[in-house]
Amino acid sequence: MNTTPTTKPEGENAETLFRISDLKKVFGDHTAVNGVSAEIHRGEAVFVLGPSGSGKSTFLRCLNLLEMPDGGEIFFRGDDVRRTDVNAFRARVGMVFQHFNLFPHLSVLDNITLAPVKTGRLSKGEAIFAAERLLKRIGLFEKRHAFPQQLSGGQKQRIAIVRALVMNPDVILFDEPTSALDPEMVGEVLSLMKDLAQGGLTMIVVTHEIAFAREVASRILFMDHGQVISDSTPERFFGEMPSPRIREFLSKVL
Amino acid sequence: MKTLFRLIFISFALFLCACDSKREEQLIMVTEATFPPYEFREGDRVVGIDPEIMQAVADAVGKELVIQDMSFDSVIAAVSTGKADVAASGITVTEERRRQVNFSLPYVEARQVIIVPAASPIAGKDDLNGKRIGVQHGTTGDLFVSRNIGEPERFQNGALGVSALIAGKIDVLVLDDQPAKVFENKYPDKIKILAESLTTESYAFAVAKGNETLLAQIDSVLESMKRDGRLEAILGKYGVTGAPAAGELPAAEKAPEAHGAFYTNFIENGRWRYLVEGLWVTIEVSFFAVVLGLIIGFGVAVVRTTHDKNGSLKLLNFLCKLYLTVIRGTPVVVQLLIIYFVIFGSVDVSKVLVAIVAFGINSGAYVAEIIRGGIQSIDKGQFEAGRSLGLSYPQTMIYIILPQAFKNVLPALGNEFVVLLKETSVAGYIALQDLTKAGDIIRSQTYTSFLPLLAVAAIYLCIVMLFTALLGKLERRLKRSE
Known part of the structure; x- marks a missing residue:
């Protein structure tokens, strides 16, 4: 049993997890995602940046079909996600x-073990073993019998990350994971995410933590008005020659 | 503040006086107008033999006759508590009733007859043992059968009893002979009256003890009506043949045994057993109805929410909406009677089961809407978190949404169950002897209202308080996770 992806980024040769082409999502008369194409490879830490309302979260939520796309295609490890078993895919x-x-x-323990047990991925005993190992790793083992209301925001979010990890997923989508936290809680969550990224976990992160993105990202997608207008390494994104739109964004957030 | 109270008090007193002064000019007669030809409704008027005689009395004493229609088992109590002047409802003179009221001269001889389905093998009194016998609640037929044969099924009125007889839910119905004839004429090929009657008795009017003036007035009017043939004319007009009753009081006025009201209502003849058995029926019906209601409610709520969420289950959703509309739009008594007489009309099932089904279906509609509200109150992030972990829609519902929804709506559900418990008190309509009916039976035998009603109310209150306490415990236990 292995709950920590050990596959290291292998540059251009790494397996393609997501292949997204011309993705569209419309809410009423507002086009939230307007023709996004991208590829996500195993081992990457892809950060999606952009101003509020640029469609970042909607894009992310389309990837596991929490939002049903209105156009375009999403392939996950070579399969069209809309033709595969959605529950197995989401697992x-x-x-x-x-x-x-x-x-x-x-x-806390039941939060973590519910999904692997009910989806038949792990037996009850295996799930508890895996959950306790992960809880020890993030230093929240003694909270295993606590209820969520008894935890701080940072603890809650780290438990939520463990809840996703215990399924041993190919990729984890982070939807603004620190936006609802008090400032003093942000650090513990970011440092866990950084550990995971360095451990080789594939992640797609929507965030406003620009400095964190700069530090951890292997690739940055910049979105505006529902489109990806820049797909580059952090070095280039934060480098010498950003486009005027990116420059405007960075000047506001940095 | 004090002046305000005084003002209210004075106006209230004035109002009472105003009523009282009007009351002086009225002769208030109570009856249950479902007893043709003695009293029945024609349009919105109560007519029949008793109203005509009482009209003659009212005319003689120069008062206005006011007729109040109420259930038969309450008419004696209405007179003895002074709510009415005279009970004229085809009342048979009995010793028990004599303890509560004074009777006028009898004005007719009546018999309790045995009605059976047309094809029944039952031929007479001697065949009644072990049969399911129906009676009209609180009548002398009821008393006679309870004492001499066995526990009857008590119907609110003769018509319900006849329906039950025709539907095969009882084997025999005991009724006064005149109304029985009316029903036999209505369904000549379905029911028949046996030649041998159960008992013979006299009808008289009842007035409150101590109201000697009115009693003397009624007696003198009756005597003069007998002399000049007016009484015979009235009886004949409604098809009652045979001579009017003899002029003297039947049986000497025996001093009834003096016992405390508590003894009479609960100890004498083991009447407390009615309450115990009734309580058991009420608890049994309520418990299983709650369980059934919960199952239906959860099912309907899930169908409705699923439809609202992703538009599937169109037909099922339509049926659920129809169910909610019909059940919430009609009274539970009507539903109970429909289920008893129509749905289970031709099959012989226990009345407890009928009541459980009726109250369960009724409660399910309210539970469904409560739970639907509960599901809607759960943050949609909970649903997304479940689905994003690979749990299916049903798994997410069962393990994540419903437990939280249930906890949120527990107080509302508790309230619904308290309402349901008390609603089961209408089970008497299908002659089920629940707690309320048990009180009614005691009242109809002892002609006192206060103690039986108080006892019944106290028992309901105790159950509700016990239930509320248990629910509070459950709520606190579920709250531990917060």
Whole structure:
């Protein structure tokens, strides 16, 4: 049993997890995502940046079909996600939410073990073993019988990350994971994410933590008005010659 | 503040006086107008033998006759508590009733007859043992059968009893002979009256003890009506043949045994057993109805929410909406009677089961809407978190949404169950002897209202308080996770 992806980024030869082409999502008369194409490879830490309302979160939520795309295609490891078993697919794509979305009626341990047990991925015993190992790793083992309401925001979000990790997913989607945290809680969550990225976990992160992106990202997608207008390494993104739109964005957030 | 109270008090007193002064000019007669030809409704008027005689009395004493229609088992109590002047409802003179009221001269001889389905093998009194016998609640037929044969099924009125007889839910119905004839004429090929009657008895009017003036007035009017043939004319007009009753009081006025009201209502003849058995029925019906209601409610709520969420289950959703509209739009008594007489009309099932089904289906509609509200109150992030982990829609519902929704709506559900418990008190309509009916039976035998009603109310209150306490415990236990 292995809950930490050990596959290291292998540059151009790494397996393609997501191949997205011309993705569209429309809410009423507002086009949130307007023709996004991208590839995500195993081992990458892809950060999606952009101003509010640029469609970052909607794009991310389309990737595990929490939002049904209105156009375009998403292939996950070579399969069209809309033709595969959506539950099996989602079990391989973890998600961490802005508001944690822990299950308040379940203890920390039950929060983590519910999905692997009910989806038949792990037996109850295996799930508890895996959960306790992960809890020890993030230093929250003694909270295993606590309920979410008894935890701080930072603790909740780290439990939520463990909840996604225990499924041993191919990729985890992070939807603004620190936006709902008090400033003093942000650090613990970011440092866990950094550990995971350095451990080789594939992640797609929507965030406003620009400095963190600069430090951890292997690639940065910059979105505006529902489109990806820049797909580059952090060195180039934060480098000498940004486009005027990026320059404007960075001047506001840095 | 004090002046305000005084003002209210004075106006209230004035209002009462105003009523009282009007009351002086009225002769208030109570009856249950479902007893043709003695009293029945024609349009919105109560007519029949008793109203005509009482009209003659009212005319003689120069008062205005006011007729109040109420259930038969309450008419004696209405007179003895002074709510009415006279009970004229085809009342048979009995010793028990004599303890509560004074009777006028009898004005007719009546018999309790045995009605059976047309094809029944039952031929007479001697065949009644072990049969399911129906009676009209609180009548002398009820008393006679309870004492001499066994526990009857008590119907609110003769018509419900006849329906039950025709539907095969009882084998025999005991009724006064005149109304029985009316029903037999209505369904000549379905029911028949046996030649041998159960008992013979006299009808008289009842007035409150101590109201000697009115009693003397009624007696003198009756005597003069007998002399000049007016009484015979009225009886004949409604098809009652046979001579009017003899002029003297039937049976000497025996001093009834003096016992405390508590003894009479609960100890005498083991009447407390009615309450115990009734309580058991009420608890049994309520418990299983709650379980059924919860199952239906959860099912309907999930169908409705699923439809709202992704537009699937169109037909099922339509059926659920229809169910909610019909059940919430009609009274539970009507539903109970429909389920008893129509849905289970031709099959012989226990009335407890009928009541459980009726109240369960009724409660399910309210539970469904409560739970639907509960599901809607759960943050949609919970749903997304479940689905994003690879749980299916049903798994997400069962393990994540419903437990939280249930906890949120527990107080509302508790309230619904308290309402349901008390709603089961209408089970008497299908002659089920629940707690309320048990109180009614005691009242109809002892002709006292206060103690039986108080006892019934106290028992309901105790159950509700016990239930509320248990619910509070459950709520606190579920709250531990917060």
